[in-house]
Amino acid sequence: MSNIESLEDFYQKKFNYLPVGLQQEIGHFNVFRLEDCVGPNAKPVKYSRKDFYKVSLVRTKGIYHYADKSVAIEGTTLIFFNPQVPYIWESLSENQTGYFCIFSKSFFTEKIRGGLNDLPMYKFDGKPAYELNQEQEQQASEVFEKMLSEIESDYAFKYDLLRNYVMELTHFALKSQPSTNLYQHTDAKSRITAVFTELLERQFPIETPSQRFTMRSAKDFATQLAMHVNHLNRAIKETTGKTTTDVIAERLIIEAKTLLRHTDWNIAEIGYCLGFEEPAHFNNFFKKQTQFTPSKFRIAS
The missing domain is CATH 1.10.10.60 (Homeodomain-like)
Structure with a gap:
């Protein structure tokens, strides 16, 4: 198994540069259009654990390899990548569009109750992928477009707003599932x-x-x-x-x-x-x- 992929590794492999202030105390966040990062010149991705979280909206056909499981994906899907579990995305189509954002654990430190790993999609046995219908795809896409717009702004509190957008996607996914699927401590x-x-x-x-x-x-x-x-x-x-x-x-x-x-x-x-x-x-x-x-x-x- 390869070493854990760091944020530095991600930027060097995808873009051959490191952004300014990558290790700033507030933690790191960035957002991208998927089509800007895939294609014939994209570098192959190894099966590994990352040291950052990732949320993707993908419009394509592929297989999501997660620990020892493999999940077939077709259509528009919202996927939450857990840094504690090795994963890799295997595309089965040349046409890939969508969005993804990445962020460090420290980006959410003390910002949500219980921590990220208490959320169902980030648990080892949780459900990381959520298929979207046309209306849900539109709603999720609008959130990512807001992220793309906000990350370029000079608004003093934009990272607080970006945090809120990530949590909006998180709750959007959770609400799309029956409440009985959520783990609850009953006794x-x-x-x-x-x-x-x-x-x-x-x-x-x-x-x-x-x-x-x-x-x-x-x-x-x-x-x-x-x-x-x-x-x-x-x-x-x-x-x-x-x-x-x-x-x-x-x-x-x-x-x-x-x-x-x-x-x-x-x-x-x-x-x-x-x-x-x-x-x-x-x-x-x-x-x-x-x-x-x-x-x-x-x-x-």
């Missing part, structure tokens, strides 16, 4: 499960062979949460229908598949960074979960 067990999930996700993605997944058992998480392991296990089982061990194993398999598909690390390195001391233990675990050995899965992928 104590749900809260325990949410905190457990947060602790689990903090350990990913694995980006270097020296990085290690360390909290591998229900007991590890229970200790961190200062509760009895049986209490944790009951909460996870009642809210997800799965055992704590199964939830951890499923997340490990997602990361293992991602690393096997998108890195050139050897099997022993991947097993070690996922917490397996011996390659044989990783091989046995992977085969039990997928019916394939890691090497056969890599070849098949």
Whole structure:
């Protein structure tokens, strides 16, 4: 897996320049028309995690590869790219139009309740893509056009306004989905499960062979949460229908598949960074979960 793409990398690859004040304290924001950044002269994009957020409105046909998932996109779609999860956009059409904006986490620091990663589209298991009908496309396009106009203005508070435009797109997407799709903490067990999930996700993605997944058992998480392991296990089982061990194993398999598909690390390195001391233990675990050995899965992928 390649290193995390920084804002500097993005500008150098797309435009061969760095904007003035890129690292200013208020954080960074910019907005573009998609057609200005694609075409025969565009540089290929590698599958990687970015260190910035991105919101795109795309009018095209393609496939959005997100962690170990692939989602087919056709028509007009609003997509929210999470800097915590490796992704790549694979276009299946030469005709690509639309918009996208990029911004650093610090651009929203202390500006929204709970932080960006609490929003459903930025959660690991959230829904990042929202198909738009003609009326919705018009509304979203108008927001991006306002961004393009505002970014060129000399209005003293334009970045506050641009923040509002990003949140307008965010709530526009959320409101287009039934409220039942939004995760809500209905009771104590749900809260325990949410905190457990947060602790689990903090350990990913694995980006270097020296990085290690360390909290591998229900007991590890229970200790961190200062509760009895049986209490944790009951909460996870009642809210997800799965055992704590199964939830951890499923997340490990997602990361293992991602690393096997998108890195050139050897099997022993991947097993070690996922917490397996011996390659044989990783091989046995992977085969039990997928019916394939890691090497056969890599070849098949």
